[in-house]
Amino acid sequence: MRIGRTLPPAAAPIHFRDLLSGIAGIIRGQRETERFRDELRDYFGVPHCYLVSSGQAALTLILLALKEVAPQRDEVLIPAFTCYSVPASIVASGLKVRLCDIDPQTCDFNFEQLQTLLEGKRLLGIVPTHLFGLPADVARLKKITEGRGVFLVEDAAQAMGSEWEGEKLGTLGDVGFFSLGRGKALSTVEGGVILTRCDKLGRRLDQAFARIEEYSVLQTLTLFIYALALTVLMRPWLFWLPKNLPFLRLGETVYETDFPLRKLTGLQAGLARNWRHKLKGFQKTRCARVSEWHSFFLPFSFLVRLPASTPLLRFPMILPTADSARMILASGARRGLGIAPSYPSAVHHIPELASGFVGQEFPAAAEVVRRLITIPVHGYVGRNDRKKIFSLFSQVKDGPQ
Structure with missing residues (x-):
């Protein structure tokens, strides 16, 4: 941990x-x-x-x-x-x-x-x-x-x-x-x-x-408490705490068909106030990170038909092998670098759905699951974080895809 x-x-x-x-x-x-x-x-x-x-x-x-x-x-x-x-x-x-x-x-x-x-x-x-x-x-x-x-x-x-x-x-x-x-x-x-x-x-x-x-009054109150917790705990010096609490299931991808359909609350709309200004600021930061990652990671990236300044949510790369992806993920986790895998499986391998796709294969999707990782591009990524990520990827010796 x-x-x-x-x-x-x-x-x-x-x-x-x-x-x-x-x-x-x-x-x-x-x-x-x-x-x-x-x-x-x-x-x-x-x-x-x-x-x-x-x-x-x-x-x-x-x-x-x-x-x-x-x-x-x-x-x-x-x-x-x-x-x-x-x-x-x-x-x-x-x-x-x-x-x-x-x-x-x-x-x-x-x-x-x-x-x-x-x-x-x-x-x-x-x-x-x-x-x-x-x-x-x-x-x-x-x-x-x-x-x-x-x-x-x-x-x-x-x-x-x-x-x-x-x-x-x-x-x-x-x-x-x-x-x-x-x-x-x-x-x-x-x-x-x-x-x-x-x-x-x-x-x-x-x-x-x-x-x-x-939303009920209790559900709205719970949502506010969650917002307060995120305000504090999403910061890098504290994010290790919720990340290590298994019941929060951070980073998990779960298949669930029983989920609420509700109307957005005034609380959430209030949290979004000045959203255009905030969104523009987030995009500017993400564009800068993407441009930097693009220049360094171009041999690995999907940015085939995109300008380097696209405001991606996360920077996806396909690594040479599944082993190199696992190595980067494990090393990144030990260093707290926010490097993450993609979804745990292709859709036809989701246990609850697999019986409906017997005999059907989607090889590209299955292979991307094994080799795709993402790099963070948000505003919490500092200069030292970027140096550590650059250093980590220099260990990938197999060459680009």
């Missing part, structure tokens, strides 16, 4: 002034959430915006609404390498998970394989994912799916505020969503945002949103 300075893998710091804004938000109640919603609608240029309790809740609400729009369709296609909450939301919505392998150089869909998966009338939606903030090629997906009656649900959970070719991520598909959870581009401790320009879908989302519950 490490005791001492430890970097979190990702962080969007909450400060004490944010907590005060959160308390004010509790007092303002619905006025505060409406303010936040209206600011988001204006910034992203969409007529419909919904604020919920998590990114997972956002995706679930979207899928429930889409089921009502096209009840004859019941399948959702996702990358075989993605966050566990994506397939969990599909299952929680009463829909079926379909998988497409990925391009290991981008973590986007393998478009050659994807072309073969579009036949039939049961496909309800496709979920392109901006994993770690790496922009998925939504424009290409639009061309491929045009006229097929398939909805594009843009997973921008890890990419709030980012743009690609002049367009804001989260607004490129039929509907998009962000996560406001701990360690995302902007954090309200927990939370999610849904955006759409589609009036037909907006009407269904209005109905679905009206049906979900609100």
